[in-house]
Amino acid sequence: MKSANVVSYLFVSIIFYFGISLNVKAMEHQGGIAWHSGSIEEAFQKAKKTNKNLFLYWGAKWCPPCNLLKKNIFPEKAFQTALDNFIPIYLDGDTEKAQVWGQKLKALSYPTLLILNSEKKELMRLPTDGNLETYVTLLNSFSSKKANRSLKTLVKEYRKKIFPKNQNQKDKEWNILAQYSWSQDEGNLLPQGQEITLLKELTLASEQAALTIHYRLLMHLLEQSLDQDEIVPLLKEVESEKADKKTTQNLNLITKLHQIFSDHNLFKQHLSPLSYLMPKLLPLLEVHAKQVGNWPELVEKVAGQCFITTERLEIQLGCAQALVSAKQFPAGSKKKVDRSLSTKLLELVSKTDKEATTPSARQSLMNDAIYLLVSAGLFEDAKTWTEKEITKAPEPYYFMSTLSDIEEESANFQSAIMWSQKAYEQSSGTNTKFQWGVMMLETEGRLHSKEKDGLNNGLIASNQLKILVSDVIKDPGAFSGRNKRRFQRLIKNIAPWLKTTLPAENWTTLQNDLNSLCKASNLKKPCLDWVHNFNEAKAL
Secondary structure: OOOOOOOOOOOOOOOOOOOOEEEOOOOOOOOOOOOOOOHHHHHHHHHHHHEEEEEEEEEOOOOOHHHHHHHHOOOOHHHHHHHHHHEEEEEOOOOHHHHHHHHHHHOOOOOOOOOOOOOOOOEEOOOOOOOOOHHHHHHHHHHOOOOOOHHHHHHHHHHOOOOOOOHHHHHHHHHHHOOOOOOHHHOOOOOOHHHHHHHHHHHHHHHHHHHHHHHHHHHHHHHHHOOOOOOHHHHHHHHHHHOOOOOOOOOOOOHHHHHHHOOOHHHHHHHHHHHHHHHHEEEEEEEEOOHOOHHHHHHHHHHHHHHHHHHHHHHHHHHHHHHHHHHHHOOOOEEEEEEOHHHHHHHHHHHHHEEHHHHHHHHHHHHHHHHHHHHHHOOOHHHHHHHHHHHOOOHHHHHHHHHHHHHHHOHHHHHHHHHHHHHHHHHHOOHHHHHHHHHHHHHHHHHHOOOOHHHHHHHHHHHHHHHHHHHOOOOOOOHHHHHHHHHHHHHHHHHHHHHOOHHHHHHHHHHHHHHHHHOOOOOHHHHHHHHHHHOOOOOO
């Protein structure tokens, strides 16, 4: 989905600025955890007095993976017991100044899970797709104030195969590196341009570790290389190995992927990244590794087995997603699947609807179920289920955005615009409303720009833009964190459309009005800088 889907992952040890007062509400009802009540500064002071580290959860009420944590992890007694050794902080993205903290912490995606010490140093970024055992083990690894070696030290030494002599220590440190949320690193441990090299060296070094550790790092490498379109050299290593028998630094990625796709349990262990990456990965394997076998057939078999033999909804939905990718090959994503599979998918969605009885379950699992229908090309069914979910979901505006996307995919452009506007109107929270407002303008820009007479639409969008800016700049974090990225998107996606659509005098009026808003704001300088950059954008 283009609009509200969020991708999550993280990492590193940084010292951050803390001269910001931010009240954090205690959210004891969320998973039975007694979240810290008071400012973040007070939480660090409390950590110092009690000789504890801090566990910080950064999330949003509408975010599906956040709700999955609330459903599967936070209520578990074992997790809560492990958390007793920490000061737990829940930082909602709509809390005043939350985006300022998000930027300082380099926490940009929801959810982000951080372990920090009382000296305000980041010790670990936890994965967002772990199971209960994963989280309990990692929390226990950082429960003591006795310092672990820094992540930067581990990365530096382990990539060179310099390991501690103590086997238990080595196993613990390998697990920390493998479970680190590398995709959320934001340049902390992965220097720009060196991500693939670093992860490849770590993955090669981990061949001496447990198989689960090695394959977990391999998945991180796979994700990074696919995101950066750098996977082909890794796939071609097989060819170079045949040509040069002295080569010892090859991952044998194709062989290992074949092992994963041939083993039901291995496939299920790494389902979270694989189901997401499959549409992009399969075509590349068919081109560069066809000699190994029929990849779509291999994936179809293992995903089909997973789909049939699994009862847990989250896993079933992931297996079904991978199965859809295999069935659609080579036509590509969103090509309508055959009747037999579509029947099974609709049965799974119906099952999800019946079993997702809590608000967190609905917000997370029904999102996955509807996305599954969209990716399978079942747009009308997806539309029907989304309309139903709008009446049931705890945060219905999220699904209104989903419905807007479905209508756009179906070329129902006026309906797409209408649902994006409704989603914005019903969204709540300063920063969430700004995010949904930017998505609304982007939808209007994409679809109205195709019309011959866009002046009226441009004038309406201009007024909407002024309202958005006026509302969000009241928050001290208006130009920080996720909000900063939204302002950048306005420059990239909205300014060119409006500059093309509006007559010169209307464009000038818009600039003057925005400048006036900025001058009356406590964020005068960053606001005026943004207006200047907005004005400098090139027309379409």
